[in-house]
Amino acid sequence: MQYILAIDQGTSSTKALIFDEKAKVVARASEVLQTQYLADGFVEQDPEGIFENAMTAVKNCIAQFVTNGGDLKDIKTCGISNQRETFVLWDENGKPLHNAVVWQCKRSVQVCDNLNQAGLANTIKEKTGLLIDPYFSGTKLIWLYENNVAIKQAIDEGKAFFGTIDTWLLYKLTDGKVFATDYTNASRTLFFNLHTLEWDTELLSIFNLSTITLPVVKASSSNFGTSTFDGIFEEAINISGMIGDSHAAAFGEGCFEAGTAKATLGTGCSILMNIGDKPQPSQHGMITTICWSTEGRIDYALEGAIVSCGATVEWVKNELGLFSESKQSQAMATAVEDNGGVYIIPAFSGLGAPYWDMKRKASIHGLTFGTNKNHIVRATLESIPFQIKDVILAMEEDSHIHLQELMVNGGMTSNSFVLSTIADLLGIPVVNKGMPDVSALGAALMAGLGVQIFESVASLKALFQEPQSVLPQEQNQIKIHKAFKAWKDIIE
Numbered sequence: 001m002q003y004i005l006a007i008d009q010g011t012s013s014t015k016a017l018i019f020d021e022k023a024k025v026v027a028r029a030s031e032v033l034q035t036q037y038l039a040d041g042f043v044e045q046d047p048e049g050i051f052e053n054a055m056t057a058v059k060n061c062i063a064q065f066v067t068n069g070g071d072l073k074d075i076k077t078c079g080i081s082n083q084r085e086t087f088v089l090w091d092e093n094g095k096p097l098h099n100a101v102v103w104q105c106k107r108s109v110q111v112c113d114n115l116n117q118a119g120l121a122n123t124i125k126e127k128t129g130l131l132i133d134p135y136f137s138g139t140k141l142i143w144l145y146e147n148n149v150a151i152k153q154a155i156d157e158g159k160a161f162f163g164t165i166d167t168w169l170l171y172k173l174t175d176g177k178v179f180a181t182d183y184t185n186a187s188r189t190l191f192f193n194l195h196t197l198e199w200d201t202e203l204l205s206i207f208n209l210s211t212i213t214l215p216v217v218k219a220s221s222s223n224f225g226t227s228t229f230d231g232i233f234e235e236a237i238n239i240s241g242m243i244g245d246s247h248a249a250a251f252g253e254g255c256f257e258a259g260t261a262k263a264t265l266g267t268g269c270s271i272l273m274n275i276g277d278k279p280q281p282s283q284h285g286m287i288t289t290i291c292w293s294t295e296g297r298i299d300y301a302l303e304g305a306i307v308s309c310g311a312t313v314e315w316v317k318n319e320l321g322l323f324s325e326s327k328q329s330q331a332m333a334t335a336v337e338d339n340g341g342v343y344i345i346p347a348f349s350g351l352g353a354p355y356w357d358m359k360r361k362a363s364i365h366g367l368t369f370g371t372n373k374n375h376i377v378r379a380t381l382e383s384i385p386f387q388i389k390d391v392i393l394a395m396e397e398d399s400h401i402h403l404q405e406l407m408v409n410g411g412m413t414s415n416s417f418v419l420s421t422i423a424d425l426l427g428i429p430v431v432n433k434g435m436p437d438v439s440a441l442g443a444a445l446m447a448g449l450g451v452q453i454f455e456s457v458a459s460l461k462a463l464f465q466e467p468q469s470v471l472p473q474e475q476n477q478i479k480i481h482k483a484f485k486a487w488k489d490i491i492e
Helices: 047-067 109-117 121-128 137-147 149-156 165-173 201-206 245-253 310-320 328-333 373-399 416-426 438-450 458-463 474-491
Strands: 003-009 013-020 025-032 043-045 075-082 087-090 161-164 180-182 216-218 237-244 261-265 269-276 287-294 297-306 343-345 363-365 406-409 430-432 468-470
Touching: 003 047, 003 165, 003 245, 003 438, 013 047, 013 438, 025 047, 043 047, 047 087, 047 165, 075 165, 075 245, 075 438, 087 137, 087 165, 109 121, 109 137, 121 201, 137 149, 161 165, 165 180, 165 237, 180 237, 237 245, 237 438, 245 261, 245 269, 245 287, 245 297, 245 406, 245 438, 261 373, 269 287, 269 373, 287 438, 297 373, 310 328, 310 373, 328 373, 328 416, 343 373, 343 474, 373 416, 373 474, 406 416, 416 430, 416 468, 416 474, 438 458
Parallel strands: 003 075, 075 237, 180 216, 261 406, 406 430
Antiparallel strands: 003 013, 013 025, 087 161, 261 269, 269 297, 287 297, 343 363, 430 468
């Protein structure tokens, strides 16, 4: 049996898993990662802490594998999936120049305003498929260049290395020998041209970043070098898969053809629809990105990024204290017949797709003396399907493809009220494969393809188990569509 090590480096934790050649998990470990939420919407993490966090997860996972009788020599390769848009800057000695700036960070709102006022929105969208927004790495790097003298000097002198978290981990794992990223992560920076598949020198010049040192860009399934993982392995193993976590989830869900789509219901929510082998511009607030890639094949996607999904539920739990455990929210939501006219606009960090209004604030509407806490909890959970419906409508307008089903993954999939409401609102089956670590699976499949453990993308379909589907219930659809319309009216 051949095995694959997968590292899933997320915003709140790092997971390490070992998969066998049938894509079954045989060992798993997870380590909580600390995040610094600072004033003015700044969000940072310690770059060395991220690497140490990942290595601890790997060591614990390997120990479990060996305890269960596994032989390290049978682990043939490693795949890495990572929190997207978060980036690190480091010098030629591999020393970080600043904390990692996390995708949630809002420090670059003014930078975005300046770029928009300079009339660059269309140029950036045409080249990169992205919108001018603090969500993407580039605007936050511009902020650092304009506000940190030491970083400005390092960039101007060509001594600053830029990398998303996959690149940083790879650099550390290979002792600085390999400086590379994959197409999916590159496509989240505002620097990458979707049409030439290269870093865009014109944009870098406009941003005053022409002298930044950027990694080599490869397909997600490629030879990214070898590592002993700090001496864990006697002989270095291949790192043959690197891919952004949401893209990894799409691949792990089996989004192999145009018209397939997945929604990851986590802290935020990323909805990716595979649109085939050519990038399509969006006219309805979506972004165009690379879905996944192997050597010789690149699939593109439309993406709708929802900023607050499970985060809204956590806020209601922690700040309003309406329940002590998130799983209680389901019973509370179904304890009332409807939301009682209560609606939540979950713009805690602004509104993402399709509005991209980062200055919008969260709000609760429709409270009366007849409102009880169950109505508020139901409105909280309904805000998730409402946002997903918004995004799917926009995707179908852009792609002229009507979805036949939506594949879902992530922590919120344990809430059957949310899944059934999504199905009722979309009018299509919601498919849950029940794989809690689908991003890690996607990274493992990419790595396995890279070393021929798996023959082809088509052959991967045989690995997938029969999923569970939540079907729309006709008797619920009129009521939920009426509620969705009321929610839309409030937003607009």
